[in-house]
Amino acid sequence: MSEPFLLLALSLMASAVAWVVVLPRYWVRRGETETNADWLRLRQRELEDESPSLQEEAALRLIDDGADETGVMAYEGRAYNLKVQVLGGLLLVALVVGLYQQLGGWEDVEIADALANLETAQPDDVMALIDRIEVRSEARPDNADYSLLLAEYFLSGNQPNQAARYFDRLVEAGATSPEILGKAAQAEFLSSGRILSVQARARAEQALAMDPMQSTALATLGMAGFEEADYAQAIEFWQRLRTLEAPGSPGYEMLGQVIERARQELAQSGQAPPVSSPESSDDVAEASDPGPGVAIEILQPAGEDIPEGAVIFVLARPEGAESGMPIAVVRIQASAWPLSVRLDDSTSMAGQLLSGFSSVSIEVQISINGQPGRTNALLWAHERTVRVGQSEPLKLRPSRD
Numbered sequence: 001m002s003e004p005f006l007l008l009a010l011s012l013m014a015s016a017v018a019w020v021v022v023l024p025r026y027w028v029r030r031g032e033t034e035t036n037a038d039w040l041r042l043r044q045r046e047l048e049d050e051s052p053s054l055q056e057e058a059a060l061r062l063i064d065d066g067a068d069e070t071g072v073m074a075y076e077g078r079a080y081n082l083k084v085q086v087l088g089g090l091l092l093v094a095l096v097v098g099l100y101q102q103l104g105g106w107e108d109v110e111i112a113d114a115l116a117n118l119e120t121a122q123p124d125d126v127m128a129l130i131d132r133i134e135v136r137s138e139a140r141p142d143n144a145d146y147s148l149l150l151a152e153y154f155l156s157g158n159q160p161n162q163a164a165r166y167f168d169r170l171v172e173a174g175a176t177s178p179e180i181l182g183k184a185a186q187a188e189f190l191s192s193g194r195i196l197s198v199q200a201r202a203r204a205e206q207a208l209a210m211d212p213m214q215s216t217a218l219a220t221l222g223m224a225g226f227e228e229a230d231y232a233q234a235i236e237f238w239q240r241l242r243t244l245e246a247p248g249s250p251g252y253e254m255l256g257q258v259i260e261r262a263r264q265e266l267a268q269s270g271q272a273p274p275v276s277s278p279e280s281s282d283d284v285a286e287a288s289d290p291g292p293g294v295a296i297e298i299l300q301p302a303g304e305d306i307p308e309g310a311v312i313f314v315l316a317r318p319e320g321a322e323s324g325m326p327i328a329v330v331r332i333q334a335s336a337w338p339l340s341v342r343l344d345d346s347t348s349m350a351g352q353l354l355s356g357f358s359s360v361s362i363e364v365q366i367s368i369n370g371q372p373g374r375t376n377a378l379l380w381a382h383e384r385t386v387r388v389g390q391s392e393p394l395k396l397r398p399s400r401d
Helices: 003-021 023-027 036-046 052-066 082-103 105-116 123-139 144-156 160-172 178-191 198-210 215-227 231-242 250-269 281-286
Strands: 294-298 311-318 328-333 339-343 359-367 377-387 394-396
Touching: 003 023, 003 082, 105 123, 123 144, 144 160, 144 178, 160 178, 178 198, 178 215, 198 215, 215 231, 215 250, 231 250, 294 311, 294 359, 311 339, 328 339, 359 394, 377 394
Parallel strands: 294 394
Antiparallel strands: 294 339, 311 328, 311 359, 359 377
């Protein structure tokens, strides 16, 4: 336990015990009971300016109530009892410690301290800490922080069986962010011998419905398509995943290799080629017969400095829709303004064709963290109804509104 926390806890406990044990000693009323004679003197002072008959009446009342009461009766016993107060203090300490153990506990505080110093920990210390967290997680299965930490650790450590158990716990508890759903699907896929179950597929598709560029879900569905010999699907998801990587990076090159292998398998199998997004904006320009689409001109935001490295997402959804799986997506880097983008069948997602819609909604998002979604957008713009195939480009100027 951290020293500041321990000192604070002990000082608060000592203060509480002092209130229970010490202070009541000074609250004891020391005195004697009032007599009828005391009452008469008080009443006579009140009636000094009144008629003598009232004073005589007060004296007669004293005689009626007992004029011979001249003794003074002191209090029998005292409100303070040291033994009882000490027992009360001990009971207070026991109750506080028990409640703290039940609701938080020293173990949670020590785990938090260990996590804060994880950068300087040795491998053996890390393994011991993971064991402690596992034990504590079983004692507190509703603690989402422990479940998420263990799920991430086991998934990154190539232990998908363990990771899937904790991801299941998170999803059942209501954690349905795209990232958690995507990783839950991946953990289940890997733990079941690279077989995508109905539940894992549903989780991956739900993640993409909320975030069309959720990388783990794209990777999982791509791997599942390859394992199921659905090479067109594998190419489609891997191409979308590749747009999230910087050209020339190791991830970009690796995905290029697996996409090429999938294309070779596709050619040998005789399957139809995929309808999927091209790998770069150059491919969009060179695509043959992309069909009718929508040209968008993105104007420079007024009075806004776009951070270097900001990413722009241009999405098409069914007319009037503001959420859900897009029909087509283009991801580009912010450069010279205005930016020209075209959405058509070559940029369609999940086998959809933009040419199959007469009107769509168009949205532009400028993201500073490279992730799509309005929650990640610094600036955005939206047009609810845009006719597919219109000759004039749609002009949108992103803003904070």
